[in-house]
Amino acid sequence: METSIAAVQLEWTKDANIVVGQSHFIKTVEDIAEIMAGSVPGAKYGLAFNEASGPCLVRTEGNDASLIEDAKACALATGAGHTFYLVIGPGAYPINVLDRIKACPEVCRVFCATANPLQAIVARTGQGSGILGVIDGFSPAGIEDAEGRADRIGMLRRFGYKFA
Secondary structure, three states: OOOEEEEEEEOOOOOOEEEEEEEOOOOHHHHHHHHHHHHOOOOOEEEEEEOOOOOOOEEEEEOOHHHHHHHHHHHHHHOEOOEEEEEEOOOOOHHHOHHHHHHOOOEEEEEEEEOOOEEEEEEEOOOOEEEEEEEEOOOOOOOOOHHHHHHHHHHHHHHOOOOO
16 A cells, blocks of 8 residues: 555534544543543543554544544544544533643653644555644644733633633
């Protein structure tokens, strides 16, 4: 088989976020599920992990059937071995779990954590598929001015991340 590279559009529930990463062991599924339960109790999420050896299954966890389906669809779309797709439901954010995910012993890298439109750049060979990187959102449209700065500061305060 010839090697190909393609941009694969990933899609999930509106107003939810996704964390896409690469890990090295099937234990990732349970460890990330424990991270979610311990970091953001009650947050809705779906998780899928592409196993890259043995039966090569898409392994799943989560507490919301539709978010699990979203994660499975992303996993199948890339087909990239040892990658995970954590879809976090509305009202919870990756910032609440990202440090713990990065510290998870099985996690090799996090490609992105976003609610933006997302494309995974996927290479496919005769052996399988891998994510080379991601395109997260859109290119800059200009430089922040005083109004844009005020909007940014206001948004952070509305979200409760900054005071005064």
